[in-house]
Amino acid sequence: MYEELENIKEKCLSCQKCTLAKSRNKVVFSGGIPNSKLMLIGEAPGYWEDQKGVPFVGKAGQLLDKILECVGLSREKDVYICNTIKCRPPENRNPLPEEKLACEEYLKAQIDILKPRIILVCGNIALNTMLPNERGITRARGKWFDGPYGSKMMPIFHPSYLLRNDSKEKGSPKWLMWQDIKEIKKEYDKLN
Numbered sequence: 082m083y084e085e086l087e088n089i090k091e092k093c094l095s096c097q098k099c100t101l102a103k104s105r106n107k108v109v110f111s112g113g114i115p116n117s118k119l120m121l122i123g124e125a126p127g128y129w130e131d132q133k134g135v136p137f138v139g140k141a142g143q144l145l146d147k148i149l150e151c152v153g154l155s156r157e158k159d160v161y162i163c164n165t166i167k168c169r170p171p172e173n174r175n176p177l178p179e180e181k182l183a184c185e186e187y188l189k190a191q192i193d194i195l196k197p198r199i200i201l202v203c204g205n206i207a208l209n210t211m212l213p214n215e216r217g218i219t220r221a222r223g224k225w226f227d228g229p230y231g232s233k234m235m236p237i238f239h240p241s242y243l244l245r246n247d248s249k250e251k252g253s254p255k256w257l258m259w260q261d262i263k264e265i266k267k268e269y270d271k272l273n
């Protein structure tokens with residue numbers, strides 16, 4: 082199965098299907114480990130991801146690692162990380178519909194090949210892709226949804242949103258994330 086994934090990755094690394102191919106430095110296909118039961122889908126590469134070719138390595142990524150660590154999870158042993166689109170939009174603007182469309186096949190292949198048991202849908206852009214009928218991350222976060230191949234999907238706040246909202250008080254975004262990650266870990270521990 083990883084051979085299939087490697088073939089898709091190779092295709093993605095030389096993709097020219099949208100204009101982001103002209104401005105990108107590196108394609109960011111995935112991070113973490115493929116043989117994971119847990120997949121996290123983020124938005125799009127930012128500056129550092131584009132430099133290094135690895136998802137979630139900037140400030141938001143460092144916070145994501147801390148959040149995972151809090152419940153004993155890590156990208157080295159538990160999580161496969163990818164994004165809705167694989168190339169950085171200029172100035173980190175939101176991906177355009179045509180960019181999402183061009184990139185759709187790669188995310189679809191990642192899900193089809195890996196068949197994760199739990200999918201974390203990180204932020205509004207990923208929410209729009211995975212659960213287009215939901216009306217915003219604030220309402221959808223923390224709830225379990227039926228995902229592809231019998232998986233369970235939970236929308237969660239994007240770590241860059243948490244970076245802009247520092248309060249840890251009950252009901253704050255950080256506090257809500259803490260509730261969500263504990264619930265995710267509980268479900269992860271039930272998997273055999």
Ligand code: URA
Pocket residue numbers: 123124125126127130135136137138139141142164
């Ligand atoms: N934000 C994302 O959504 N993905 C990344 O890879 C980095 C920052």
